[in-house]
Amino acid sequence: MNPAHRSCLLAAVLLVLCSIGAMEPSATPPAAPNLADLAPAITPTARLDISWWAERHTRIVDAVRAHTDAQLLLLGDSITQNYDKANPPDEDFLPIWKQFYEPRRALNLGFSGDTTANVLWRITHGEIDGLRPRVAIILIGTNNTGHAHQTAEQTEAGIDNIIATLSQRLPQTRLLLLGILPSDISPEKTAADQAVNQYLSVRYGKNTGRNANLGVNQEPRVTFLGISSVFMTSPGVLNTAIFYDPRLPTPGKPLHPDTAGQRRMAEAIEPTLAKLMADTPRTAKDPPGNPSANRQPGHSY
Numbered sequence: 001m002n003p004a005h006r007s008c009l010l011a012a013v014l015l016v017l018c019s020i021g022a023m024e025p026s027a028t029p030p031a032a033p034n035l036a037d038l039a040p041a042i043t044p045t046a047r048l049d050i051s052w053w054a055e056r057h058t059r060i061v062d063a064v065r066a067h068t069d070a071q072l073l074l075l076g077d078s079i080t081q082n083y084d085k086a087n088p089p090d091e092d093f094l095p096i097w098k099q100f101y102e103p104r105r106a107l108n109l110g111f112s113g114d115t116t117a118n119v120l121w122r123i124t125h126g127e128i129d130g131l132r133p134r135v136a137i138i139l140i141g142t143n144n145t146g147h148a149h150q151t152a153e154q155t156e157a158g159i160d161n162i163i164a165t166l167s168q169r170l171p172q173t174r175l176l177l178l179g180i181l182p183s184d185i186s187p188e189k190t191a192a193d194q195a196v197n198q199y200l201s202v203r204y205g206k207n208t209g210r211n212a213n214l215g216v217n218q219e220p221r222v223t224f225l226g227i228s229s230v231f232m233t234s235p236g237v238l239n240t241a242i243f244y245d246p247r248l249p250t251p252g253k254p255l256h257p258d259t260a261g262q263r264r265m266a267e268a269i270e271p272t273l274a275k276l277m278a279d280t281p282r283t284a285k286d287p288p289g290n291p292s293a294n295r296q297p298g299h300s301y
Helices: 003-022 035-042 051-066 078-084 094-100 116-123 152-169 187-204 259-277
Strands: 072-076 106-110 135-139 174-178 222-225 232-234
Touching (some): 035 116, 072 116, 094 259, 116 152, 135 259, 152 174, 152 187, 187 222, 222 259
Parallel strands (some): 072 106
């Protein structure tokens, strides 16, 4: 293991240990995490054996070198990569990108299937080098608890390590950390995702109410935003109609928001994002590609 990877692993363990110390005391304190247990989520891991993944990484690194003026990064998995699609009616996401993100000189750093380990590899291998963005949006973790079959604790450590790495490499950037979106894959995954979101809310949420004296949210440049409610018809009841997976030629369980769901997500994020970007919130009435006067036209990479 090279020194950079070793540093990432140690940083993740320290982050988790500190977060455990910040939680409310219980009758039986949780055992300290084991480095070997956390390794799948915190060890930077490439997917260069997959041709499209390797090609996309190369294109993004080239785009970063050509557009060091990028002001907004979107880091994530397929839900973020989906903004490249313009396939109506269910996967027509490009107009949402053009309305909310392109005018802010945004880079789409979403890769389908990625876990926290893959994001860690990408952000330490050229995808953010030389950039000074105002804001980076992070939406990751659903594949950790999904196809990677990782625990909530592993996923939390992976996300913590991404935040630590971004904080070190982009010291002037505000980080907007989104909670894992709800899905209907399995009760076990739902429980793990809810546990991760609760952890992130305590660690990175506002120091108010009963958490005010816990010493959490020690990263003032990190804002946590949970938006699960926009995908619910009522508390605890998922609105499966706004996920496209059940309507695919080979139907799947609800995981990926469709066009309407993705727009709901963008609209839910927008007030917080506009505040962090220090610009005017974009609304449903804003025509795509026509940013208001206090914004400069952006790029779609």
